[in-house]
Amino acid sequence: xxxxxxxxxxxxxxxxxxxxxxxxxxxxxxxxxxxxxxxxxxxxxxxxxxxxxxxxxxxxxxxxxxxxxxxxxxxxxxxxxxxxxxxxxxxxxxxxxxxxxxxxxxxxxxxxxxxxxxxxxxxxxxxxxxxxxxxxxxxxxxxxxxxxxxxxxxxxxxxxxxxxxxxxxxxxxxxxxxxxxxxxxxxxxxxxxxxxxxxxxxxxxxxxxxxxxxxxxxxxxxxxxxxxxxxxxxxxxxxxxxxxxxxxxxxxxxxxxxxxxxxxxxxxxxxxxxxxxxxxxxxxxxxxxxxxxxxxxxxxxxxxxxxxxxxxxxxxxxxxxxxxxxxxxxxxxxxxxxxxxxxxxxxxxxxxxxxxxxxxxxxxxxxxxxxxxxxxxxxxxxxxxxxxxxxxxxxxxxxxxxxxxxxxxxxxxxxxxxxxxxxxxxxxxxxxxxxxxxxxxxxxxxxxxxxxxxxxxxxxxxxxxxxxxxxxxxxxxxxxxxxxxxxxxxxxxxxxxxxxxxxxxxxxxxxx
Amino acid sequence: xxxxxxxxxxxxxxxxxxxxxxxxxxxxxxxxxxxxxxxxxxxxxxxxxxxxxxxxxxxxxxxxxxxxxxxxxxxxxxxxxxxxxxxxxxxxxxxxxxxxxxxxxxxxxxxxxxxxxxxxxxxxxxxxxxxxxxxxxxxxxxxxxxxxxxxxxxxxxxxxxxxxxxxxxxxxxxxxxxxxxxxxxxxxxxxxxxxxxxxxxxxxxxxxxxxxxxxxxxxxxxxxxxxxxxxxxxxxxxxxxxxxxxxxxxxxxxxxxxxxxxxxxxxxxxxxxxxxxxxxxxxxxxxxxxxxxxxxxxxxxxxxxxxxxxxxxxxxxxxxxxxxxxxxxxxxxxxxxxxxxxxxxxxxxxxxxxxxxxxxxxxxxxxxxxxxxxxxxxxxxxxxxxxxxxxxxxxxxxxxxxxxxxxxxxxxxxxxxxxxxxxxxxxxxxxxxxxxxxxxxxxxxxxxxxxxxxxxxxxxxx
Numbered sequence: 001x002x003x004x005x006x007x008x009x010x011x012x013x014x015x016x017x018x019x020x021x022x023x024x025x026x027x028x029x030x031x032x033x034x035x036x037x038x039x040x041x042x043x044x045x046x047x048x049x050x051x052x053x054x055x056x057x058x059x060x061x062x063x064x065x066x067x068x069x070x071x072x073x074x075x076x077x078x079x080x081x082x083x084x085x086x087x088x089x090x091x092x093x094x095x096x097x098x099x100x101x102x103x104x105x106x107x108x109x110x111x112x113x114x115x116x117x118x119x120x121x122x123x124x125x126x127x128x129x130x131x132x133x134x135x136x137x138x139x140x141x142x143x144x145x146x147x148x149x150x151x152x153x154x155x156x157x158x159x160x161x162x163x164x165x166x167x168x169x170x171x172x173x174x175x176x177x178x179x180x181x182x183x184x185x186x187x188x189x190x191x192x193x194x195x196x197x198x199x200x201x202x203x204x205x206x207x208x209x210x211x212x213x214x215x216x217x218x219x220x221x222x223x224x225x226x227x228x229x230x231x232x233x234x235x236x237x238x239x240x241x242x243x244x245x246x247x248x249x250x251x252x253x254x255x256x257x258x259x260x261x262x263x264x265x266x267x268x269x270x271x272x273x274x275x276x277x278x279x280x281x282x283x284x285x286x287x288x289x290x291x292x293x294x295x296x297x298x299x300x301x302x303x304x305x306x307x308x309x310x311x312x313x314x315x316x317x318x319x320x321x322x323x324x325x326x327x328x329x330x331x332x333x334x335x336x337x338x339x340x341x342x343x344x345x346x347x348x349x350x351x352x353x354x355x356x357x358x359x360x361x362x363x364x365x366x367x368x369x370x371x372x373x374x375x376x377x378x379x380x381x382x383x384x385x386x387x388x389x390x391x392x393x394x395x396x397x398x399x400x401x402x403x404x405x406x407x408x409x410x411x412x413x414x415x416x417x418x419x420x421x422x423x424x425x426x427x428x429x430x431x432x433x434x435x436x437x438x439x440x441x442x443x444x445x446x447x448x449x450x451x452x453x454x455x456x457x458x459x460x461x462x463x464x465x466x467x468x469x470x471x472x473x474x475x476x477x478x479x480x481x482x483x484x485x486x487x488x489x490x491x492x493x494x495x496x497x498x499x500x501x502x503x504x505x506x507x508x509x510x511x512x
Numbered sequence: 513x514x515x516x517x518x519x520x521x522x523x524x525x526x527x528x529x530x531x532x533x534x535x536x537x538x539x540x541x542x543x544x545x546x547x548x549x550x551x552x553x554x555x556x557x558x559x560x561x562x563x564x565x566x567x568x569x570x571x572x573x574x575x576x577x578x579x580x581x582x583x584x585x586x587x588x589x590x591x592x593x594x595x596x597x598x599x600x601x602x603x604x605x606x607x608x609x610x611x612x613x614x615x616x617x618x619x620x621x622x623x624x625x626x627x628x629x630x631x632x633x634x635x636x637x638x639x640x641x642x643x644x645x646x647x648x649x650x651x652x653x654x655x656x657x658x659x660x661x662x663x664x665x666x667x668x669x670x671x672x673x674x675x676x677x678x679x680x681x682x683x684x685x686x687x688x689x690x691x692x693x694x695x696x697x698x699x700x701x702x703x704x705x706x707x708x709x710x711x712x713x714x715x716x717x718x719x720x721x722x723x724x725x726x727x728x729x730x731x732x733x734x735x736x737x738x739x740x741x742x743x744x745x746x747x748x749x750x751x752x753x754x755x756x757x758x759x760x761x762x763x764x765x766x767x768x769x770x771x772x773x774x775x776x777x778x779x780x781x782x783x784x785x786x787x788x789x790x791x792x793x794x795x796x797x798x799x800x801x802x803x804x805x806x807x808x809x810x811x812x813x814x815x816x817x818x819x820x821x822x823x824x825x826x827x828x829x830x831x832x833x834x835x836x837x838x839x840x841x842x843x844x845x846x847x848x849x850x851x852x853x854x855x856x857x858x859x860x861x862x863x864x865x866x867x868x869x870x871x872x873x874x875x876x877x878x879x880x881x882x883x884x885x886x887x888x889x890x891x892x893x894x895x896x897x898x899x900x901x902x903x904x905x906x907x908x909x910x911x912x913x914x915x916x917x918x919x920x921x922x923x924x925x926x927x928x929x930x931x932x933x934x935x936x937x938x939x940x941x942x943x944x945x946x947x948x949x950x951x952x953x954x955x956x957x958x959x960x961x962x963x964x965x966x967x968x969x970x971x972x973x974x
Contacts, residue, residue, distance in 0.1 A: 026869075070968030073899075110865070142886040149925070153933045161933055165925060172885075176918045180911045183895070183902045190903075 006050055007063040007081060010093065011130060013043045014123035018116050029111040033104055036115040040097035040122070047093035051490075054086050059493045061132060070135070073186075074196035078133040083494025084266050085129040087335060087487055088258055091342045092125050094476065095254045098469050102350050103247040106357055107155060114155060118247065121147035125255050129262065134182055134198040137267075142175055144256065148248065156243040163236075163243035170236040174223030181219035185271070188212070204270060204501065213275035220268045227260030228316050231290045241309035242362070246353025249305065253312050253345035258338045261319045265334070269323065270501040276324075277502070281421055283324045288428045290317030295435035299442065302364045304355075307443050308348045311388065314432060315341045321429055322403035326503050330406015331495040332488055337399030339487070340387070340480060344396060347384040347473040351377065354466055359456040364443070369452030374461045378448045380470045385444045387477045389437045395480035404429060521573040521582045523562035524590050528623045531555025532616060539612045548612025549605060549948070552619055556597050559622075563591035578694060579633045586629045588974070589829055593754045596836045597622055599955050600750065603844055604743040605948030614654060617647035618747060625755045628762065633693045634683045637759060641679070644755050645672050645723070648748060652740040657852040664739025671732040675722040682715030699767035716763065717776065723756045724810040725803075727784040734795075737803035741852065745799050746843040749806050750836035757813050761828055766821025777817050778909045784811035785913055789920035797856050798846065801923060802839065805882060808920055809835055812897055815913055819900025826974040827896045833970075834881065834889035834963065837956050842878035844953035845871040848945070864931040871945070872931040874953055877960070883924040884917055889960060892967045 017039040024031050054062055061080030069077045081089065100118060107114045124147065127140035145168055153164035189206045190196045197203070208216070226233045237257075241249050269276040276283075294313030301307045315337065322334030354377070355370075356362055371378035387394035390401070407429060411422035462470070480487065519526050535551055538544075565571075567587035574581045601618065608614035621644050628640025649672065653665035683693075689708045690697040698716065701709035718729070725733035737745045769777055788808030795801040813835075816827040847868055849855030865872035881888030894917065901910040945953070963970045 068968070070971060072968065072971055075968065113865070113869075139886040139891075142891070146880060146885065149928075150932060153929060161929055164933075165922070165929070168925060169922065172921050173918055176914050177911075179895070180898070180902070180907075180914050183899050183910070184907065187899070187903050 003050075003053060004063045004065045004080075006046055007079060007130065008065055010043055010046045010050065010089075011079065011123070011126050013039055013046070014119040014126075017119040021112055021116050021119070024112070026112045029108075032111050032115055033100070036118065037097055037100045039119075040093075040100050043122075044093040044097055047090055050081065051086065051090050054081055054490060056083075056490045056492070059083075059497060064132075073135070073198070075135040075198050076133050077136060078199055079127075079130040079136070080132050081130065083491045083497070085262070086490055087339050088129050088255075088262060088342075089126060091258075091339050092122065092129065092255050094472075095250065095342065095346055096122050098346070098350070098472060099247050099250050099254075101465060101469050102250065102353065103245065104465065106246055106353060110154060114151070114247075117147040117150050118251075121151070121251060125251075125259070128259055132200050134186070134200065134203060134267075136198075137200075138175075138179065138182060141259070141263075142172075144259070145171055145175075148252070148256065151248040151251075152240060152244045155245040156248065158243070159239070160243045163239040166236050167240040170226055170233075171223075174226040174233075177219040178223035181216045185216060200266070206271070208272070210274045210278065213272040214278065217268060217272040217275040217279065220263070220271070224260040224263035224268055225286075227263065228257060228290075228320065229260065229313060230286050230317070230320060231293045231313065234290070234294075234313050237313065238306050238309045241312075241349075242303060242305045246349060246356070249349040249353070250346045253308070253349055254342045257312060257316055258319075258342060261316060261323065261334070261338055264320070265323055265331075265498060270498060273502045277326075280324050280326070284321060284422060284425050287317045287320035287324060288425045288432070290314065290320065291429055291432035292317075292435065295432050295439060299435065299439040303362045304352050304364050304367075304443070304447070305349070305362050307364070307439065308345060308352065311436070311439065312341065312345055314436060315345070315388070317432070318400055318403045318429065321407055321425075323498075325403070325406040325410040326499055327406035327410040328495055328499055329402050329409060331498055332491060333399055333402025333404075333406055335491045335495065336395065336480065336484060336487065337403055340395035340399040340477070343473055343477050343480070344384050344388045344394075347380070347470060347477070348388065350466075350469060350473075351381050351384065354462065358459050359454055361455050363455075364446060366455040367447050367453065368450045369448070370454070371448040372452045373454060373459055376462045376467065380462070380467075380474065381448060382444060383474050384470075384477070385440045387481070389440050390433060393478065393481045395477045395484075398481055398484040400433060404433070517573070518575040521566075521571070521575045523566060524559040524587075524594065525623060525626045527555060527559040527562055528619055528626065531558075532619045532623065535612055535616045535619065539616065543611040545609045545611055548615045549601060552601055552612075552615035553598060555619060556594055556601065556622065559626075560591050560594045560598075563587045563594060567591055574632075576636075579636045580627075580630050581632050582630055585825060589629055589758055590626055592829065592833055593625065593751055593758070593836070594622060596750050596754070596833075596840065597747075599840045599844060599952035600743055600747045602948045602952035602955075603746055603840070605946055606848070607741045607743055608654070614651065614743070617651050617654070621645075621647040621651075621747075622751070625751065628755060628759045631759075631762060632695060634687070634695060634697070635693055637695060637762065638676075638679065638683070641723075641755070641759055642676065644752065645676075648744070648752060651744045651747065652736055654741070654744070657741060658739065660735070660739040662739075664735045667732045668736040671722060671729075675719045675729075678715050678722065679719035682712045682717075682719060685709070685712030685715065688712075695763055696765075698763040699765050702764075702767050702769060702773060713773065714776065717760075717773075720756060720760045721780060721814075724753060724760075724814070725784075725807050726780050726810050726814065727787045727807065728780075730784065730788070730807045733807055734800045734803040737806070738797050738800045738856065740799075742799075742843050742846065742855070745802070746840055749802060749839045749843075750832075753806060753810065753813075754832040754836060757810075757828055757832060760814075760817070761825060764817055764821075764824070766824065768821055769817060774818060774906070777814060778906065781811035781814040782909065782912055782916060784808060784814075785916035786919060789916060789923070792920065792923045793926075795923075796858050798858050798861070799856050801858065801927075802842070805920070805923075806839075808916070809882070812894060812913070812917070815901055815909070816897045818906050818909065819897070819904045823896075823900045823903075826971060827893075827900050829974050830896055830971060831893040834893040837960050837963075838878040838881045838888075838890060841953055841956040841960065842875050842882075844945075844949055844956060845874035845878070847871055858927070858930060861927060861930045862934040866935075874957065876928045876931060879924040879927045881960070883921045885921070887964055889963045889967065892963075896971070 064080035067077040124144040131137040298310035322330040390396035407426040415423045624643025631637035701713040722729040792804035881890035884894045
């Protein structure tokens with residue numbers, strides 16, 4: 001029980017943080033920043049303790065808390081860690097203090113509200129990950145929209161209002177259909193088994209005919225696909241990223257986008273296994289289209305934030321590909337890729353934010369030869385670029401390599417049986433890796449090398465605060481690249497669980 | 513029953529009646545708004561206590577057999593809605609500071625509200641509805657701060673009269689068919705295939721649609737809401753709406769609605785949801801926007817009647833509570849302006865967060881809750897209704913209704929955008945609140961937090 005309290009502490013620390021901020025006068029901005037930072041640090045430390053104590057050999061929930069919340073509906077406040085969410089919780093808690101420290105100098109307006117919103121989104125994101133009850137999950141899932149809406153809308157760039165309303169309306173549309181599906185799913189469980197429950201564990205047992213599964217998976221899937229985002233539901237992302245303040249971009253790329261893939265992994269696919277297998281070729285095709293389309297768009301952008309935004313679409317395509325390969329290695333790779341992208345994209349957005357803060361433009365053509373002017377900046381930028389490409393020894397390599405391995409491993413037997421599509425798609429994903437190297441190196445080349453120019457002189461190199469933030473991210477990137485066994489061992493049982501749920505559940509009246 | 517027992521059974525009503533008489537007397541002797549406010553607050557609070565006591569003790573009685581009965585469910589509804597009247601009264605502190613007319617009229621209207629919740633016959637129900645509505649026609653005109661007020665009051669009066677006529681016509685038909693004035697004739701009419709009974713049911717239902725402002729009978733609402741003063745608009749949006757819905761609930765009881773009434777009961781509310789949400793987008797007046805929002809919300813509320821009978825009471829009452837609190841919170845937090853017209857302009861909210869962070873946060877919360885965004889109570893309320901609709905098997909209507917509710921998100925967000933994201937604050941007028949109004953938002957905020965954190969506890973009691 002003591003351990004379970006620790007998870008509750010981690011979850012509710014941001015709420016306590018908001019309460020603390022209320023007490024600090026709005027004028028003492030320094031105090032507000034440091035209070036937020038230290039609360040986040042404590043949260044990360046507590047999460048590390050949780051991570052260390054997480055037993056990789058035990059399947060199912062750990063640190064579980066179960067309290068009746070709305071008894072009439074069978075809704076429980078049910079949270080816990082499992083192999084699905086343990087790395088993502090760690091990632092979220094890790095990025096928390098970095099986001100706060102990264103916006104120390106960038107945010108000067110309504111500082112108190114800003115950090116309150118950062119706390120709120122941290123609370124909602126962690127809650128979404130640890131929730132094991134669909135009602136609670138949905139509450140946290142939707143709550144995330146509110147702080148993000150304000151963060152982009154208040155502290156964003158010129159077209160921030162357009163971007164933030166687009167973001168909200170896009171994601172809310174998916175959620176509305178998901179809500180109908182949630183109610184229908186729970187109602188089906190109730191009529192077929194007599195159990196009224198929102199707990200994931202109970203909902204996995206719902207038996208539905210394929211036609212219903214297809215409709216429900218589409219509703220859940222649309223909501224998740226918008227969040228990931230998968231092409232063609234991605235158009236909100238570039239706008240949101242470009243207009244968001246650095247902290248918003250970091251949260252968005254670092255954690256928020258993983259909500260979609262996590263949703264597919266935890267809910268969408270395992271809840272509707274027959275429909276998932278039925279739609280697998282389509283999902284796989286969309287994943288590969290996302291990889292290639294995102295990469296192609298990243299190749300032609302002149303806005304440095306947009307390059308990374310489109311690269312996110314491409315990188316999350318790998319996650320989807322790994323998941324839908326339904327191969328153990330691919331699934332493991334998808335989980336690692338989620339974390340890896342969270343680290344590299346967060347780092348790159350921070351770097352872009354740092355240069356924007358100094359030079360006030362995001363136009364690629366305005367920069368050149370930064371390696372000569374800002375050597376420390378250039379080193380960090382190069383490391384993260386290479387990690388994003390997937391150079392061996394970095395986290396990007398572990399993720400993408402495992403995903404591709406899994407995709408080919410799953411595609412080969414099908415090819416032998418005469419189904420060439422998966423193999424073609426897997427090959428397409430490899431093309432994505434090449435394109436990825438192309439756009440990132442083009443970016444780095446014109447940004448860091450060539451004739452030195454900056455739009456706004458003199459430019460100072462990274463200060464100690466910025467160096468420490470980026471050093472933390474780089475350290476994590478290498479840790480995940482050099483020693484992936486440890487995190488992989490913690491997610492292995494979940495990956496097996498996912499694979500087993502989606503592939504071997506035989507449902508009366510189901511497909512195949 | 514002897515008269516003492518009758519008085520006990522009618523405790524909330526008796527308290528209100530006593531309060532009205534004292535207020536009228538005080539008004540004649542020495543008209544003082546401050547005293548009237550205090551007295552009316554005490555009266556309503558006492559009525560809430562009385563109703564809660566009747567509910568808690570499980571009091572069941574029939575003081576006037578065939579016409580009037582007391583049951584715990586009704587007492588609870590009285591307690592909840594009467595307690596929503598407390599913030600409304602506090603809100604009136606700034607707008608009605610001359611005399612006690614406002615308070616007398618509000619208390620009379622509340623008296624009518626209590627009557628209809630205990631009505632067993634069409635006669636009592638009719639009395640309740642009319643006593644509830646008549647003072648409001650006057651209330652709309654009472655402030656008379658803007659040229660639109662008389663027009664608004666007249667429109668409201670005429671359309672309210674039309675609704676009354678339709679209601680009476682429907683009741684006559686039901687009476688002609690069944691030979692009884694008991695409200696059970698309505699649920700019998702729902703089951704019956706007889707043309708006269710069906711016509712009666714339809715007319716009564718349309719009368720309720722008119723009173724609740726369901727499209728296409730909604731045109732009065734935007735004018736009335738805009739023309740009235742803020743406390744009166746708040747009163748109409750929360751308590752009158754609650755009264756109409758609870759009266760309809762009284763008629764429907766737990767009767768399961770079958771086709772073709774279901775389609776009537778679903779299609780017009782669905783159109784209301786869609787149209788209310790769309791029309792709200794282009795409003796420039798805050799109260800007009802809230803009026804269109806209330807048209808949409810009336811749609812959700814009537815959706816609750818599609819669900820099975822047992823969950824209906826809980827769904828409607830929870831929704832009314834959440835919806836009422838949110839409206840009151842928003843109205844209580846509106847910044848002051850130079851005059852009523854300025855105060856009502858949506859533009860006036862620009863940059864409110866800079867001028868008054870607390871007010872902006874409260875209005876923002878109210879808007880998100882009205883839009884049905886979690887974790888606020890508006891979401892749980894909508895969830896409850898749509899859950900019942902899906903459980904009753906009307907999945908298509910539920911999905912269409914949800915998509916309709918999605919249309920509403922934009923205009924609620926626009927209010928937040930104005931308050932938080934528009935830098936050009938109109939630095940006019942006082943930005944603080946008077947103690948009474950602050951008290952009103954305080955009460956609402958506490959209640960909102962309570963039902964956000966413990967929705968299960970609240971639902972368990974409904």
